[in-house]
Amino acid sequence: MVRRTREEAEQTRLQLLETAQVLFWEKGVSRTSLADIAQAAGVTRGAIYWHFANKADLFNAMCDLVQPEIDEMHRRLCEEARAAPAQTLWRHCCEMLYAICTIPKLTRIVGILHLRCEYVGEMELAHLANAEWLRENHQRFQRLFEYAADCGELMPGIDPYMAALSLQGQLRGLVEVWLLRPEALDLARDAERLLSPYFSGVFRPGSWHGTTD
Amino acid sequence: MVRRTREEAEQTRLQLLETAQVLFWEKGVSRTSLADIAQAAGVTRGAIYWHFANKADLFNAMCDLVQPEIDEMHRRLCEEARAAPAQTLWRHCCEMLYAICTIPKLTRIVGILHLRCEYVGEMELAHLANAEWLRENHQRFQRLFEYAADCGELMPGIDPYMAALSLQGQLRGLVEVWLLRPEALDLARDAERLLSPYFSGVFRPGSWHGTTD
DNA sequence: TTTTACATACGTACATGAATGTATGTAAAA
């Protein structure tokens, strides 16, 4: 069954990305063949090679699917941080963890990036993109910490550069622990309790948490 | 050149594990063929199939290489924790990060487990082993936190179970950020500064840090 | 002490299958 119109072709493309996402997560990237994806999507490999140059290209396009959502979250973060940086960052991190474990598309792609692909060879591009994304994210966090320091919300002796790296580590690590042992923690419900040690170590009491303490 | 004696055969086995370690890190697990490993080790695939059942078996044997060192560190941790749990845990975490980024064998294997393998299919066994190791590690951490609470070293409102998960996340995450962006941080030198936010959020001032504050 | 009977520790060769890329065919859309 050949899709004819441009809209139908776009449908096919999205269907391929969707299918690849599921199969990559279930079987791993290198163990999922283009034939697997084509069959599961109800087309042949010809369709894949029409829309994408090769497997790596398909993989990268799949990763780009979540870029808009992530960017939107960061845009909101930077915008709202003016008022109360610590509290905004706190809410942002909680929402981030919540989103990752409740939006299936996000869960799968984050899961693939953490546990289902090897950052090497033809995936080098994805690796560089990931590192670059980490770098930008770190810069945003660092600026937020600097701004929080100006507001007097930061604990004494905290270095914004290092604190931003720690926060990245805390977030990535929690996601990974959850992916490896989902039975051990409910990331959606426990996000606050899992993040609070770090936050109470970095921000002054009362500056980041909603409740009075 | 055929190794004849038992000692020479053991040499071959170790050489294969060593070579696999390097190639898995450089090229990724699934993109490294047994022929690659054999050639780099100066033998043929016949030698590999003599010593190991298949690639997954070789992979697991390679992971087991670092098990003794890790176990020894944990044994020391539990032993020394009697005196001062918070301070012992602090030193242990710092040493852990230091070891991971300074002992090449450890760096490679941890790097492989984080960025160079897909936990799926025939690697399922490695995945389960990893999850099980995480579980045991979490139990040890949790008990340490409970003991610290008895000693009055824990901050009020900290739940040992959740705090142990957070710490696992913090450690794993820092290692991963370092692996992804080694140029951004010197894990060996900055371990203390990267871990201190978490520790000062969990333990009472003065209970974990060597210096008086 | 020599010989015998195996076991070790690989090397070699082949059979098989899986995955990729590409060239070509084709029907409908524009």
Add this chain to the structure above:
DNA sequence: TTTTACATACATTCATGTACGTATGTAAAA
């Protein structure tokens, strides 16, 4: 009529597993 959006078919390249060969070690029998 040309281009689009695929399907089909083919060539080729690995990677794996296994069967088999073979030289050496080794322990016991003779």
